Amino acid sequence: MKQVTAKKDPNTSIDEREALKKMWQIRIFEETLQELFDAGELYGTMHLCIGQEATAVGGASLLNESDWIVSTHRNHGHCIAKGTDIRSMFAEMLGKKTGTNEGKGGSMHIADLAVGNLGSNGIVGAGFPIAAGAALSAQMQGTKQVVLCYAGDGATNEGSFHEALNLASIWQLPVIYFIENNQYGMSSSIEQMVNIEKLSERGKSYGIEGVTIDGNDLSVVSNTVSKAVKKARNGGGPTLIEALTYRHKGHSKSDKLKYRSEDECRQWQEHNDPILRLEKKLLQHNEITSKEIRQLEQSTRQEMADLVASVKLDDEPTKADLWTHVYAEEKI
Template sequence: MLDKKIDAKNKIQYLTKMWEIRIFEESIQQLFEAGDLYGTMHLCIGQEATAVGGAGILKPTDWIVSTHRNHGHCIAKGTNIRSMLAEMLGKKTGTNEGKGGSMHIADLNVGNLGSNGIVGAGFPIAAGAALTAQMEGTDQVVLCYAGDGATNEGSFHEALNLASIWQLPVVYLIENNQYGMSSSIDKMVNIQRLSERGTSYGIEGVTIDGNDLDEVIMTVSQAVSKARNGGGPTLIEALTYRYHGHSKSDKLLYRSTDECYYWQEHKDPIARVERQLIENNLMTEKEIRQLENKIREEMASMISSVKLDAEPSEKDLWTHVYVEDSL
C-alpha cells in the first residue's frame, strides 16, 4: 500500500521525474549508438529510485555531489534537462558550455556541486562542502552519492573519519548496484553490508532496498533531518541494480541474463511505483502510459532542438581556465 506519509500528488511527481530520468538515459544511449554523442557515458537505468528519493527530496539550497553515473542525480536535483543534453552533445548551451561532457555536469544554481569521473573523489568534496555549511552556520546538508566500488578507496575512509570527528552535515548514499565495473562486490569486500563500515567511524549505517522509492525517501529524509539539526553524518547503503553495463564499452560478460531479467521483472523501481498508484486508485494504467508517451514526445522534440544549437568556438577554449576576478 502507498505510504500515507508520502502525499499522493508528490508520488505522481516522483513517478514523472523517474520516467524523465529513464527516457533521458534511453535517449542518450540512442544518440551514442547513432554516433551523435562522443566520449563515454554511464547509464543509471534501473537506479531511478535512489536519484529521486535522494536528491529529489532535498531543499533547493542543499547540495549534492555526484559520480560518473550522474545523470539521474542531476535531473532529480533540478538541473535543466535540455542543458544537460546540450552539454553531452558539445553545445555552447550546455551546463559547462559543451566543454565538460557526461561526467562533469554541474549546476550551482540548484545546489549541484558537480559530478566526478574519479572513483571516490566525491567523498572529501562533500565533507568540505559540509564543513563550509557548518562554519557559516547555515542549515544546508550535503548528499554525497557513490558506488559500491568507491567504498574501497582511501578517500572514503579519510572523509568518513573527518565527517565523524567534526559531526558534519553530510549524508553518504552508496548506490550498491552489485558490481564495481565488472567485479561482484561480494568478491571485493569481506563484510555482509557496506553500511557496517560506518560503525568503524562512529557513524550510523543503514542498508535499505534502493529500488523501493518509499524506503529511500523515508531513510534519506531522516538522515538529512538529523544532519540539519546537528546530529552528524549517516552512511546509507541502497541496494539497487544497473540494467546496462558499467559504461558503453562494457559487454556484460560477467553476469547472467537470468540475473538481469529477475531485477527488471521483479524489482524495477518505476514499475513498483506504478503498481502503487494503480492499486490506490491514484492513476490508471492508461494515464500512466499517456504520461510516459508525453515525456517521450517532449524528449524527442528537445533533441531535435538541441542539435541546432551553436557549438563552442576556438576562443572558448581559453575561458574558464583561470579565475578571472582580480585578487
C-alpha cells in the same frame, strides 16, 4: 488525462506521482542518449543509471534548492532529480555551448550551482572529501545546508571514503553518504571485493549511523533520506546509507556484460524495476490509471525528442572558447 489528487506517503514529504514523472524523465533521457550514441551523434563515454531511478529521485529531490549534492560518473539521474535543466544536459552531452558546462565537460562533469549541484566526478571516490568540505563550510557558516554525496559500492574501498567518514564523524558534519550498491564495480561483484555482509557496517568504525535499504523502493529510500536530512540539519551529524539496487545496462557504453548472467539481469528487470514497482503501488491504491501511466511515458518521450531536436540547432563552442574557464578571473 484524468486528474487524481496525489497522496504523499505519510512518513515522507515526497509526492509519488511527481516522483514517477521524474523517474520516467531520467529513464527516457538516458534511453535517448543511448539512441544518440548508437546513431553516432554522441561522442565520449557515458554511464547509464537505468534501473537506479529510485535512489536518485528518493534522495536528491528531497533536498532544498540550497542544499548540495555531489555526484559520480553515473550522474544523470542525480542531476535531473536535483533540478538541473534537462535541455542543458542534452546540450552538454552533444557538445553545445548552451550546455551546463558550455559543451566542455560532457557526461561525467555536469554541474549546476544554481540548484545546489556541486558537480559530478569521473574519479572514483573523489566526491567523499568534496562533500565533507562542503558540509564543513555549511557548518562553519551556520547555513543549515545539508550535503548528499552519492557514490557507488566500489568507491567504498577507496582511501578517500575512510578519510572523509572519519572527518565527518569527528566534526559531526551535516553530510549524508549515499552508496548506490548496484552489485558490481565495473565487472567485479561486490561480494568478491569485500568481506562484510553490508557496506553500511563500515559506518560503525567511525561512530556513524549506517543503514542498508531497498534502493528500488522509492518510499523506503525517501523515508530513510528524509530522516537523515532532518538529523543532519539539526546538528545530529552524518549518516551512511547503503541502497541496494541494480543497473540494467553495462558499466559504460562499451561494456559487453559478460560477467553476469542473462537470467540475473532478467530477474532484476522484470521483478525489481523501481519504476514498475512504483506504478504497481500507485495502481493498487487507485492513485493513477494504466492509461495515465502510458500517457505519461508517451508525453515524456515526445518531450525528450523535442528537446534534442531543439538542442541540435544550438551553437557549438568556438576555438576561442577553449581559453575560457581555464583560470579564475582576477578580482580587482
